[in-house]
Every structure is written in C-alpha cells, then in structure tokens.
Amino acid sequence: MIDNNTVERINEKFEQGKPVVIITHKNPDGDAIGSSTALALFLKKRNIRVNVIIPNDVPAFLQWLPGYDLVSIFKNERTKCSEMIKEAGTLVFLDFNEPERVGELKKEIVSSDAYKILIDHHQDPSDFADIVISDTGRGSVGEMVYELIVDLGGKDLLDDEIATSLYVAIITDTGNFRYSSSYPGIFHIVGELMNFGIDKDTIFTKVYDSYSESRMKLMGYCMAEKLVVLEKYKTAYISINQEELKKFNHQIGDTEGFVNIPFSISGIRFTALFIEKSGLVKISFRSKGAFPVNSFSEKHFNGGGHRNAAGGEEKLSLADTLSKFESLLSDYENELCN
Ligand SMILES: [Mn+2]
Numbered sequence: 325m326i327d328n329n330t331v332e333r334i335n336e337k338f339e340q341g342k343p344v345v346i347i348t349h350k351n352p353d354g355d356a357i358g359s360s361t362a363l364a365l366f367l368k369k370r371n372i373r374v375n376v377i378i379p380n381d382v383p384a385f386l387q388w389l390p391g392y393d394l395v396s397i398f399k400n401e402r403t404k405c406s407e408m409i410k411e412a413g414t415l416v417f418l419d420f421n422e423p424e425r426v427g428e429l430k431k432e433i434v435s436s437d438a439y440k441i442l443i444d445h446h447q448d449p450s451d452f453a454d455i456v457i458s459d460t461g462r463g464s465v466g467e468m469v470y471e472l473i474v475d476l477g478g479k480d481l482l483d484d485e486i487a488t489s490l491y492v493a494i495i496t497d498t499g500n501f502r503y504s505s506s507y508p509g510i511f512h513i514v515g516e517l518m519n520f521g522i523d524k525d526t527i528f529t530k531v532y533d534s535y536s537e538s539r540m541k542l543m544g545y546c547m548a549e550k551l552v553v554l555e556k557y558k559t560a561y562i563s564i565n566q567e568e569l570k571k572f573n574h575q576i577g578d579t580e581g582f583v584n585i586p587f588s589i590s591g592i593r594f595t596a597l598f599i600e601k602s603g604l605v606k607i608s609f610r611s612k613g614a615f616p617v618n619s620f621s622e623k624h625f626n627g628g629g630h631r632n633a634a635g636g637e638e639k640l641s642l643a644d645t646l647s648k649f650e651s652l653l654s655d656y657e658n659e660l661c662n
Pocket of ligand 1: 355497
C-alpha cells in the first residue's frame, strides 16, 4: 500500500499527456518482462501512450506474453528507443535497483528529464528516481505492480492478459512458490488473478516446458560431469567453460536455473554456478536459509543481489576462480553449517 499523496502524484504524471516508457534490467527474467507488459497493458487501457524498453535480448519462453508487442529491444533499435525516452514524460523502472543494471541504456535514463518512478524489490535502491517504491519483502515486482494498479484505482481495468503477465512475473521469481513467497498477500493476489480465468497449467507449460534438446543435454552433462559437492561446507557448485558451451550449442538462457538444481541434494545450503565468458567468469550464487550470498558476493566477487540469490564476476581464469571460491569456504564454515 502506498500513501495517497504518492498515488495522486503517479496518476498525475501518467495523465500528463506525454508517453510513458517502462524500462527493466538487462538479461531480463520473467518478473522483469511480466511486470513490464502488465503495467504497459494497464496504461494502454487507460489510453496512455506507453512503450517498454528492454536493454538486450528476451528469452523465447517469455516472448509469447500478452503485451509483448509493446516491447522494443535497445540493443537492436537504439535510435528508436532513444527517441522514445526523449519524448517520454514519465519513465517507470521495474525490477532493478541501480542504473548499472540496464547496461548501455544507463546513459539515456540518467540524462533524461522525464519524471522517474522506480518499483523494485532488491536491496538498497540507489537514488536515481523521483519516486521509489521499494519492498525487499516481496518475492516479485509483479506483486507490487498488481498492488500499484489497485492503488491507482485501476482494479476494474484488470483482465486476463494483465493477469497472465503478472502471474508469470510471480511464478518465475518465486520458482513456482518454492521460495520468496512466504508473504501471505502473495496468495491473495494470485487468487485475484485466477478470477480472470487464466490458464495456469498452460502458462506453466509455456514457461517451464520450453527446453531445447541441447539445453537438456547440457544440463545432464553438468549434473553428471561437472557437479562438485563439498559436503563439509554444505555447498555444491557447477562450472562450465567456453568449450563445453560450444559443444552443447549454448543459447542465451540455456543455463538459467542450473544453480538451483543442487539444492535437491539433501543438506545442501549454498550453491554456485560459474560460467566462463570472454575475459571473465560470471557467477550465480544461491543459498537456503540465513547465509547471505549477496554480501558474500559483494565482498569476494564484485557482485550483490538478494540474501538468497546473488550474482558476481571474477577476472581470474575459471580454474583460479574455482580455487578462490573453494579456499574461501573454510572462513564461512560456521555460518554454513550451524
Ligand atoms: Mn524480480
């Protein structure tokens, strides 16, 4: 629930007659795209001109979402996207906490004179928007966009398309309600969304049963050949080098979710996925329980994120990165094992 003054100000900005542009983070996930298309569809229903700009490619399993026709990719259409931002009266930033997260789009949003609204659930949002709606207790921005629509008096404008987008945002950021979904209100929201007759089984199939054969084989290879379990530290990790990615014809998004799989091993509390890129190693960290992977990543791997889900990177070689990671664990034995 946001206060009445903020609601009024947002409505005023949306209604000022200038277009609204919604922007989300690079390498967008289901929450980023779903909350963006939902808000865009809602604004369109209010006859407000609206566009969504995504910094780079959107994975195929999200391109079917209602409202996806309102999405432009900055990487592919720079001039058009820059124009949109220049003409915008309001920019709405969804699902990221600082301008770095939009990559090369950063310059455009920082220099824009438009009114800026940030809606996010990551920790420590930096001060780059006029209105900041931040709640780290929420599993997804989809929930926050639902509540914003209701607070703006738009409940009557909700429909099956908006509900589908919001549902995708919520299930993808909570791993289908496996984590980040203990806040009771989330089930109230999902109940409301179900009232629009959305087909949750079909949505599940479109989002999750969408592997390519090569992705499935890469996953099998990682589990059989690349999984390292360090029982002493309740930790498991997977690393993938460039050669392996090529061998399995790696496409963007193919390793999504791999980092969570080792949690199915009894007792595992901390997981990591290391992927070799050109000149650096990209890392995902996950934890179950109290171990804060965001501060671990911030301290050792130039990253950050949520307590149980964070990213990081390392300029060392893949082999040296793995040694560094393994040698750090003994410092955290107490935290990981008690
Ligand atoms: Mn999110």
